[in-house]
Amino acid sequence: MAKRFSIRQQTGFTTIACACFFLLYLPIAVLVIYAFNESSSVSDWGGFSLRWFVAAWSNQQVVDASWRSLKIASSAAVIATIAATMAALATTRTRAYRGLTFKYAFINQPLMVPEIVTGVALLIFFAQIKIASGYTGLGYLIAAHTAFCIPFAYLPIRARLENMDLTLERAAADLYATPWNAFRRVTLPLLWPGIIAGLMLAFVISLDDVVITEFVKSGGQDTLPTYMLGQIRRGITPEVNAISTVFLLLSVVIVTLFFFMSRKRD
Amino acid sequence: MPDTPGKNAIEVRGVRKVFGTGEAQVAALDTVSVSIRENEFFTLLGPSGCGKTTLLRLIAGFDFPSEGEIMLYGQDIAPLPPFKRPVNTVFQSYALFPHMTVAQNIAFGLEMLGKPRAEIDARVAEMLKLVRMEKLAKRRTSQISGGQQQRVALARALAPQPKVLLLDEPLSALDYKLRKEMQIELKRLQHETGITFIFVTHDQEEALTMSDRIAVMSSGKILQVGTARDIYDRPAVRFVADFIGETNFLDARIDSVDGGKAKVTLKSGATIAATVADGFKPDGEATVVIRPEHAKAVKGTGDISGVVENVVYFGTDTHVHVKLDDGESFTVRQQNTRGAMMEFERGERVGIVIGDDAAQILKD
Numbered sequence A: 001m002a003k004r005f006s007i008r009q010q011t012g013f014t015t016i017a018c019a020c021f022f023l024l025y026l027p028i029a030v031l032v033i034y035a036f037n038e039s040s041s042v043s044d045w046g047g048f049s050l051r052w053f054v055a056a057w058s059n060q061q062v063v064d065a066s067w068r069s070l071k072i073a074s075s076a077a078v079i080a081t082i083a084a085t086m087a088a089l090a091t092t093r094t095r096a097y098r099g100l101t102f103k104y105a106f107i108n109q110p111l112m113v114p115e116i117v118t119g120v121a122l123l124i125f126f127a128q129i130k131i132a133s134g135y136t137g138l139g140y141l142i143a144a145h146t147a148f149c150i151p152f153a154y155l156p157i158r159a160r161l162e163n164m165d166l167t168l169e170r171a172a173a174d175l176y177a178t179p180w181n182a183f184r185r186v187t188l189p190l191l192w193p194g195i196i197a198g199l200m201l202a203f204v205i206s207l208d209d210v211v212i213t214e215f216v217k218s219g220g221q222d223t224l225p226t227y228m229l230g231q232i233r234r235g236i237t238p239e240v241n242a243i244s245t246v247f248l249l250l251s252v253v254i255v256t257l258f259f260f261m262s263r264k265r266d
Numbered sequence B: 001m002p003d004t005p006g007k008n009a010i011e012v013r014g015v016r017k018v019f020g021t022g023e024a025q026v027a028a029l030d031t032v033s034v035s036i037r038e039n040e041f042f043t044l045l046g047p048s049g050c051g052k053t054t055l056l057r058l059i060a061g062f063d064f065p066s067e068g069e070i071m072l073y074g075q076d077i078a079p080l081p082p083f084k085r086p087v088n089t090v091f092q093s094y095a096l097f098p099h100m101t102v103a104q105n106i107a108f109g110l111e112m113l114g115k116p117r118a119e120i121d122a123r124v125a126e127m128l129k130l131v132r133m134e135k136l137a138k139r140r141t142s143q144i145s146g147g148q149q150q151r152v153a154l155a156r157a158l159a160p161q162p163k164v165l166l167l168d169e170p171l172s173a174l175d176y177k178l179r180k181e182m183q184i185e186l187k188r189l190q191h192e193t194g195i196t197f198i199f200v201t202h203d204q205e206e207a208l209t210m211s212d213r214i215a216v217m218s219s220g221k222i223l224q225v226g227t228a229r230d231i232y233d234r235p236a237v238r239f240v241a242d243f244i245g246e247t248n249f250l251d252a253r254i255d256s257v258d259g260g261k262a263k264v265t266l267k268s269g270a271t272i273a274a275t276v277a278d279g280f281k282p283d284g285e286a287t288v289v290i291r292p293e294h295a296k297a298v299k300g301t302g303d304i305s306g307v308v309e310n311v312v313y314f315g316t317d318t319h320v321h322v323k324l325d326d327g328e329s330f331t332v333r334q335q336n337t338r339g340a341m342m343e344f345e346r347g348e349r350v351g352i353v354i355g356d357d358a359a360q361i362l363k364d
Helices: A013-034 A051-057 A060-092 A100-107 A115-133 A139-163 A166-174 A179-208 A211-216 A224-233 A238-265 B052-060 B102-112 B117-130 B146-158 B176-193 B204-210 B228-233 B238-243
Strands: B008-019 B026-037 B041-045 B067-072 B087-090 B164-168 B196-201 B213-218 B221-226 B248-258 B261-266 B271-276 B285-290 B295-298 B304-313 B317-324 B329-335 B349-354 B359-361
Touching: A013 A238, A051 A060, A051 A238, A060 A100, A060 A139, A060 A179, A060 A224, A100 A139, A115 A139, A115 A211, A139 A179, A139 A211, A166 A179, A166 B087, A179 A224, A179 A238, A211 A224, A224 A238, B008 B052, B008 B196, B026 B052, B026 B067, B026 B196, B026 B221, B041 B052, B041 B204, B052 B087, B052 B164, B052 B196, B087 B146, B102 B117, B102 B146, B117 B146, B117 B176, B146 B176, B176 B196, B176 B204, B196 B204, B204 B228, B213 B228, B213 B238, B221 B228, B221 B238, B238 B285, B248 B271, B248 B329, B248 B359, B261 B285, B261 B359, B295 B329, B304 B329, B317 B349
Parallel strands: B041 B196, B041 B213, B087 B164, B164 B196, B271 B359
Antiparallel strands: B008 B026, B008 B067, B213 B221, B248 B261, B248 B285, B261 B271, B285 B359, B295 B349, B304 B317, B304 B349, B317 B329
């Protein structure tokens, strides 16, 4: 019998794979290593030290930007996930009709429209509202982040709903569950992994955003990414490396937590 | 069995169900009326696409009729949503809640009805005992076998004591042996609970062995309703005769009709007695049906005659396939007994004797 085709046995497979991994992880590794640099240079190693973590921690601007980022990301992620859950229910628990595909595209619009366009549009739009209302708080950033987070929360939730056996909801109704009870007792518990996945994804996307935030923020509303961008313009110190390292750690923790949570459910 | 007029649990009156609109309209149910009695094991039998599942869904409330009424003990339930109907369903796929234990699944309906905890617990224990699943109460439904899932689905649907239990081909996912066991189990449960069962199947053997009465359906219509015996021995139309068991069709001329009895002359010239469906007045030409085991092959002359084409030995019985003189085929099934074997050979001329009560005149 002929040997089955296996990509692993092709010449050069290992080399290409290693090259890809190097390209992905080497810069990150360098960044993390230089976060522990004693010297103020990001290219000359001056011995191990935690001084840049301490420096970042005691920099009031960094602390403020971090809190702002977390506030915006958690608010936007929660609101976006609620909206996405409702949108997913409305677009899956229905018979196919003319215009349903258009609705999918409409919900996922932020994935297709260039961020720079959304950024400029929101800048102009919010400027009008700011003048009219006088309100200049974080609400604008939360609203903007919610808007572009919705498709990221929507996709995993819709996938989960589409894979769910519709007969289960029918069985619940057959056993005297009102639509609300059927949702609360059957649909929602089965949907949780999708909702959590959507929430995490939305949170990470919001935390990371630069372009739209840069356009929408008012003075003194720097998030961590826009603060870092501003710092780099003035010259890089290992303080930025230290902040990035903490950021990276946070992401890894979130993803790991989610992985274990979803595994426990199955 | 004579018709014993009891209370009707379900009365389906002139129900039509149309899917689609305009040109693409399809009638899944074409003006169906049927009464299902209290405590009855009633079966809807027919090939896939005949409308039996549609009718069940209308009774359950997962769909609403385009026309007509569905009465449950005198109350029209057709416009009610499923959660307001005292009717429960056993689904083909069981549809057990995967995030709940066996006991939680069974308790679900009672919880939704707002029963007190003590009553729920007692009822769940009772149900677990009824389906012999006490030991697996705390298991997840993914950790039990197909047959056990079937029992849980039954217990869950029976727990709220519905007025009618609907079963949508519940045995089709089980292997042959388990299916036989569950057939007996279902009969026992129906007997012990006294609940009216409406059972949907495409398996004629299942229908014949389990049901008090059967409705045979085809193309959105109910063709005949009756006991297994009625349906098998006295099929009213060609489809029913053909769908259930093996059968022979013969063309005949009606000589005389007297109530439920008639005299017909076959093409061979022989005159035989035949029965007529209630309220049907045949005249002129008609088709009669004769079950293979209700006729006998003999050496010599019978009512009809022909040449043996094939003899097939089945252990309990032997099938003799005969080509009649007019070119039609006819099958005779003879019980095998040790010693007294009637031997036929291919090419041999045989006569076929048709019993006095063997032929039935079809309406079509």
